[in-house]
Amino acid sequence: NAGVTQTPKFRVLKTGQSMTLLCAQDMNHEYMYWYRQDPGMGLRLIHYSVGEGTTAKGEVPDGYNVSRLKKQNFLLGLESAAPSQTSVYFCASSYEAAYAVQPQHFGDGTRLSIL
Amino acid sequence: SQQGEEDPQALSIQEGENATMNCSYKTSINNLQWYRQNSGRGLVHLILIRSNEREKHSGRLRVTLDTSKKSSSLLITASRAADTASYFCATDAGTGFQKLVFGTGTRLLVSP
Numbered sequence: 001n002a003g004v005t006q007t008p009k010f011r012v013l014k015t016g017q018s019m020t021l022l023c024a025q026d027m028n029h030e031y032m033y034w035y036r037q038d039p040g041m042g043l044r045l046i047h048y049s050v051g052e053g054t055t056a057k058g059e060v061p062d063g064y065n066v067s068r069l070k071k072q073n074f075l076l077g078l079e080s081a082a083p084s085q086t087s088v089y090f091c092a093s094s095y096e097a098a099y100a101v102q103p104q105h106f107g108d109g110t111r112l113s114i115l
Numbered sequence: 116s117q118q119g120e121e122d123p124q125a126l127s128i129q130e131g132e133n134a135t136m137n138c139s140y141k142t143s144i145n146n147l148q149w150y151r152q153n154s155g156r157g158l159v160h161l162i163l164i165r166s167n168e169r170e171k172h173s174g175r176l177r178v179t180l181d182t183s184k185k186s187s188s189l190l191i192t193a194s195r196a197a198d199t200a201s202y203f204c205a206t207d208a209g210t211g212f213q214k215l216v217f218g219t220g221t222r223l224l225v226s227p
């Protein structure tokens with residue numbers, strides 16, 4: 001049982017390049033999330049999804065796009081990378097929270113540097 | 116914007132001692148969670164406390180919640196070197212939904 005798997009683990013990009021971060025979960029979770037973690041700022045929610053085919057904006061969505069074509073996968077795209085997007089990106093998933101908040105399960109992150 | 120602020124930012128103790136971390140938040144909440152993050156790893160859920168609860172225990176962890184003061188504390192008793200990590204509180208910021216707002220974290224170092 002792998003849980004939440006993120007690929008790649010590390011990546012260096014040049015300003016203006018594009019890339020896609022992949023998140024896969026094998027727990028049949030309905031909800032999935034993308035966060036970024038910057039020094040001294042904790043985690044901030046970029047986008048999230050409450051089910052296959054649905055996405056919504058979080059706290060810091062600008063410069064990112066997401067897709068949830070399959071229930072187990074949640075993709076985060078950077079169309080034109082900027083140095084301000086240098087960060088550690090975490091994907092998380094959880095069961096549906098219709099009646100009670102559920103713990104979120106996190107991947108080990110993608111460390112992205114943009115030069 | 117950050118909902119929670121942990122205090123202290125860093126804490127250094129010896130094995131066997133207790134560690135207490137505090138979290139203050141700004142808006143009303145329905146629940147508050149604590150997560151642990153080991154260096155270079157993702158966050159791991161520790162405990163969830165609802166707004167109508169005042170205290171909760173899980174093994175060596177004890178969490179308290181004071182909604183009147185908008186604060187929570189995490190106590191780790193009899194600390195071990197393996198407890199060395201960053202600890203974050205997260206709230207639903209009153210939405211009752213799964214969108215968590217995280218604090219800035221407390222870095223705990225437990226020396227043998």
